[in-house]
Amino acid sequence: MVQEEVYFDELPLNDDVLDGVEAMGFEKATPIQAQSIPPVVEGRDVIGIAQTGTGKTAAFLIPTMHRLLEMKDRKGVGALIIVPTRELAVQIDQAVEGLSYFTGLSSMAIYGGGDAMEFSQEKKALQMGADIIIATPGRMLSHLNLGYVPVGELPILILDEADRMLDMGFYNDIMRIINKTSQNRQTLMFSATMPDKILFLTSQILKNPVTVNIALSKPAEGVEQGAYSLFNKQKIPVMQEILKGEDWKSVIVFASTKRAVSEINRNLKRKGINCAEISSDLEQKQREQVLLDFRNRKLTVLVATNVVSRGIDIDDIELVINYDVPQDAEDYVHRIGRTARASRTGKALTLISPDEQVKFFRIEQLIGSTVPKLKAETDVGDVPAYDPKPSRGGGKNRKGKGKGRGKPGGNRRHQKKRPPRKGGGQSKPKNG
Secondary structure, three states, X not given: OOOOOEEHHHOOOOHHHHHHHHHOOOOEEOHHHHHHHHHHHOOOOEEEEOOOXXXXXXXXXXXXXXHHHHOOOOOOOOEEEEOOOHHHHHHHHHHHHHHOOOOOOOEXXXXXXXXXXXXXXXXXXXXXXXXXXXXXXXXXXXXXXXXOOOOOOXXXXXXXXXXXXXXXXXXXXXXXXHHOOOOOOEEEEEEOOOOHHHHHHHHHHOOOOEEEEOOOOOOOOOEEEEEEEOOHHHHHHHHHXXXXXXXXXXXXXXXXXXXXXXXXXXXXXXXXOOEEEXXXXXXXXXXXXXXXXXXXXXXXXXXXXXXXXXXXXOOOEOEEEEOOOOOOHHHHHHHHOOEOOOOOOEEEEEEEOHHHHHHHHHHHHHHXXXXXXXXXXXXXXXXXXXXXXXXXXXXXXXXOOOOOOOOOOOOHHHOOOOOOOOOXXXXXXXXX
């Protein structure tokens, strides 16, 4: 059954929130968003089962911002989001900054590894009652144990990547945090999987929850997958050998940054490979011309960011190369899904550096299959063994800091005029 498309302006959301959603370029809700937002807006507890990359962050941030704006007499912290790692805390904080642009809501990411000044800044934000706090469990407990965090009347608690937090041994920390919050809170839990330990946790902390379960799409059966474990300096030589090894007619090389795209394109051209690059730096007409040349086989290799990983309408791509490992499984599936379309077959190869091994291992877990590891045919010297070791993480002993943006009701909403309300239409990707 094909799910009916849902547009954000059809959902019961505050106008200021909708303005931020539209300014971010979002028009159609993903399945996890369409099914989670209404019950969250109603104040229900929600369990969301969805992989990274399905839009789950916005699925809880958007309705949470709506709820906070509707709470006229709220005091203290509005929503506390508990996450397993510093990286995820920063990522969610950045998403809040974009989505809340017209609301005046404040947020701060809190995690370990900072100095005394940063701890003091976190303390101030917590005491003032920042609207949205995104925190790793250990760091949040450090503040809670000092007694100045007003969470006794916390309206909304969110656990993101709950299964990963439990795998990392955070159950006791999570329960200590929860026991300091209000029994009348709304609780949202998002997890990639639903093992018994998650079921037990939900029975402990959620009240009559709505369950939203979104399955991750799988790579097409016609895609022959493979991967190379390489040092970064070996990626270009191996890729050049792959491209020169067969008479390829249509190849896409994906990279995560525009700088990498330009570097790859220059190196391939030096080797006489017929290629061109495409990224969000190009004007729309330039992009269209590059894609037209690629579709008409005037170009053999297209080097691209994720700007073309979704929705490109070319059915006969023979090979996809991931120059780097995508950030999440959904991006991986969409990238390699550019080949083997319309019941055809194709090949997808990924080049994995040592610091990308854990990320690729998690992708293998999420797609439910092990990708064969291949040996480079060109002589590039010793290569690293593929031996991913997921770390505990949790934001400890890490440097760097997300920044808070002042007290609730700040003046960010006055920085720009609101964009005009859009009608329907296709979502426009903003990344790349």
